[in-house]
Amino acid sequence: MICALVESLLDLYVLERLISFETRLVASHLESCDTCAREASAWRQTLHGLKSLSVPTTPTNLKSALKRSLAAAVSPKPSSHSDFAGDWRPLQIPSLALAFGCMAFLISVSASILGPGPASQSCSDSPSSVCITPFASQSAIRRNP
């Protein structure tokens, strides 16, 4: 039980980041527990090893390569199209989409305004015709005599 508690604090104990009560608790336990003492030693070695990891020197051609790539990135790219084409082509797709949207909106509005038309216009006097009146109930579907 106490070992599990101490083990969770060992890295901070090695780094001296525990408060005084915890430090005393861990230190007294380490004096009596060989397993935890070895674990603390392993933590000390691991954290010391992390700090002493070395980095190779920067490659000599890194800076020149960086300068070349950044210079290429900031210089304006030559365009194969004319200035006019380069200016308006990016706007082409949004403009077409807007025009299409407006057209669809106008069609839907006009369809809702005009509606199906007066019922009388669609009724014929012939005996075989069927007339459907929009303002009547279900029995409005009537056959002309």
Next chain:
Amino acid sequence: MSTPIDALIEKHSDQAYAAAFRLTGNPTDAWDLVQESFLRALEKSDLYDPQFDFGGWLYRVLYRVYLNGRRGRARRREIPLEESPSAPDESLETALECAETQALISKGLDALPADFRACLVLIDIEGRSYEEASDILNWPVGSVAGRLFRARRLLREKLLSSGGTSYDLRAR
């Protein structure tokens, strides 16, 4: 003729390469990361506030590029981190032990997820504070502390399961 960009490269590329190498673990990826970070910094130069240090800002960009690039992608590891040169007054045995420890740690670092590794590099290797790491990684301090806690334990597990001969590292 030297441009302002050239001056920035001269001043900050060494530090950026060191950080990139610690993060990636091999020279090729470190080179790519430095180059990508400088390019990204140039693209986002309108976001840079000149009253702050460019190196710190570049550092943030570098870590962001690293984490974004590594997220959801299998990591490549070509060459392990180089072993530290031993001090002249160390005995051969101590030097070999140190080299073995460093090789084990490098191998363990390679196996860590990118965000865990970033926390370990910033705090345990570079010796930055939690607040500085939080600022660079743009994570809350609690997230940094939690990741660091898990990263250390995961690294210890990797060291325990690795085939080294150092008794201390494999305490149990």
